[in-house]
Amino acid sequence: xxxxxxxxxxxxxxxxxxxxxxxxxxxxxxxxxxxxxxxxxxxxxxxxxxxxxxxxxxxxxxxxxxxxxxxxxxxxxxxxxxxxxxxxxxxxxxxxxxxxxxxxxxxxxxxxxxxxxxxxxxxxxxxxxxxxxxxxxxxxxxxxxxxxxxxxxxxxxxxxxxxxxxx
Amino acid sequence: xxxxxxxxxxxxxxxxxxxxxxxxxxxxxxxxxxxxxxxxxxxxxxxxxxxxxxxxxxxxxxxxxxxxxxxxxxxxxxxxxxxxxxxxxxxxxxxxxxxxxxxxxxxxxxxxxxxxxxxxxxxxxxxxxxx
Numbered sequence: 669x670x671x672x673x674x675x676x677x678x679x680x681x682x683x684x685x686x687x688x689x690x691x692x693x694x695x696x697x698x699x700x701x702x703x704x705x706x707x708x709x710x711x712x713x714x715x716x717x718x719x720x721x722x723x724x725x726x727x728x729x730x731x732x733x734x735x736x737x738x739x740x741x742x743x744x745x746x747x748x749x750x751x752x753x754x755x756x757x758x759x760x761x762x763x764x765x766x767x768x769x770x771x772x773x774x775x776x777x778x779x780x781x782x783x784x785x786x787x788x789x790x791x792x793x794x795x796x797x798x799x800x801x802x803x804x805x806x807x808x809x810x811x812x813x814x815x816x817x818x819x820x821x822x823x824x825x826x827x828x829x830x831x832x833x834x835x
Numbered sequence: 836x837x838x839x840x841x842x843x844x845x846x847x848x849x850x851x852x853x854x855x856x857x858x859x860x861x862x863x864x865x866x867x868x869x870x871x872x873x874x875x876x877x878x879x880x881x882x883x884x885x886x887x888x889x890x891x892x893x894x895x896x897x898x899x900x901x902x903x904x905x906x907x908x909x910x911x912x913x914x915x916x917x918x919x920x921x922x923x924x925x926x927x928x929x930x931x932x933x934x935x936x937x938x939x940x941x942x943x944x945x946x947x948x949x950x951x952x953x954x955x956x957x958x959x960x961x962x963x964x965x966x
Contacts, residue, residue: 752870754868754870756866759866759867759868759875760866762868762875763866763875763877763894763896766875766896769896816870817870818870820870820871820873821868821870821873821875824870824872824873825873828873
């Protein structure tokens with residue numbers, strides 16, 4: 669499934685999230701079962717399937733990681749494998765961030781909060797570089813698979829810090 | 836999911852956790868990661884005369900299986916020649932630790948780390964003789 673086509677939005681990494689919400693709301697309203705209650709069973713089933721597909725497409729396009737995966741898949745670019753290997757410098761940085769997390773766990777909530785803020789900045793920087801790679805008009809997407817892998821690491825780390833903050 | 840006794844044993848009492856001097860020409864450092872689970876693993880070897888691994892250390896941030904895999908790998912590496920070490924297969928780790936299918940990628944990560952450490956050591960040696 670092409671989630672961009674399903675929603676009728678441009679297949680690009682840079683996306684207007686406000687506009688995306690509006691499109692999703694509009695499509696959902698048009699496909700709502702209440703609007704089709706008088707239809708034939710086969711039509712009602714088809715409308716329901718479409719509504720489910722629209723929701724799934726919306727979840728993909730609004731998430732930067734899944735949106736990047738979908739764009740790579742659309743162009744047939746391998747998102748795994750050797751092109752997706754994070755750089756040694758990045759792995760070093762991850763190692764350091766993980767060490768900082770160990771320290772922050774011992775220090776408490778304020779330290780975790782500071783680390784979360786710092787990693788969020790890292791995440792946004794990688795995301796912006798991924799946007800540049802995906803929307804540059806270069807069909808091969810250059811470093812995009814590697815940047816996507818790096819973004820996954822940062823997302824995982826953010827999730828972990830968030831789950832610790834909830835405790 | 837239940838961990839095997841050996842995984843728990845290694846995860847609770849990991850062997851050879853630590854750091855070797857990465858700038859030492861006799862030390863090779865391998866740094867690898869798995870984006871899907873966010874695991875990062877650093878594995879280092881110190882190679883003595885005759886190309887025998889004298890010491891091995893690791894630091895892994897990840898699940899119990901990833902820690903156990905790297906812990907086991909460092910134990911196994913000591914006393915091996917570089918060529919023997921390069922032949923380490925992840926399946927050896929899988930068998931030894933009884934890893935379930937969903938955790939096989941942890942053993943692959945450890946194998947990658949060993950290979951990266953050997954490659955780093957060899958690159959350093961090549962640079963030394965080349966200079």
